Amino acid sequence: MxxxxxxxxxxxxxxxxxxxxxxxxxxxxxxxxxxxxxxxGHELGSQTFRANLASFLSYEYREPVQPAHLCATAGASLGVEHIVGMLTQPRGKTKFAYFQDPTYFLVFAIFKDLGFQPHQFIGVPDKPCHGLDVDHFERALAQHFPVPPTPSDDGLFDSVLYCVPTHANPTGSTLNNHDRQRLVQLAKKYNVLVISDDVYDILTYEPEHMPRRLVAFDLDTNDDHPVVISNGTFSKILAPGIRCGWYECHPRLIRALGER
Structure with missing residues (x-):
């Protein structure tokens, strides 16, 4: 070997x-x-693929996943690039890009290629074993946006957060359910697009103890201001060269990503 x-x-x-x-x-x-x-094929992925994927994810995540909340992608890295390119405006509306600190090092180049400047990058500390420091993130948002911004009709976000809530790269930390729910609430309040890189969730050895995905808390609210996109891939669970993945998010975001 x-x-x-x-x-x-x-x-x-x-x-x-x-x-x-x-x-x-x-x-x-x-x-x-x-x-x-x-x-x-269909720009969202075939109906058969999305139905089978929903069944697979429902089993792995231990809660229902709906085909209407899924969109096929060409892998996680291209998935991040597409999200940032479609839903942010780095030289206009979108003022900051927040990152779990430390984080996946190659993600910065993706943001730079799409127009973000280093002065727009803000690190949010990762608490040892416990994931993103949500208290620190709340203070940063309050400082940068003293008056919480109002979502606009164009679907663009005022800031974006890239994070790996489960088995974070490189620390291995995992955010608990309470902080995940708080994070979603903050994102809605401050119009933050949350790119949740969920590429390691299914690798959990004890899935019964795995926290719920951020996107599940977002979908629970059932409102017209979804903020979380779960970015998944088969490359970590099947083979690295399988450039096939998916988004899971509210249908409103699915339409913004797949039907423009």
């Missing part, structure tokens, strides 16, 4: 090669297989 620790690559003998060979052959053999697999 050979593992590349520098890149975090698994050994080749851990890759599900036979599974993909058989699955590809079965899919191509379907009557409409070549058309469905190789032609342009």
């Amino acid at each position: 050979v593992i590349n620790f520098l890149k975090g690559q698994p050994s080749q003998d851990l890759l599900p090669i036979d599974l993909f060979r058989k699955a590809t052959a079965l899919a191509i053999a379907e009557p409409d297989g070549p058309l469905l697999m190789l032609q342009y």
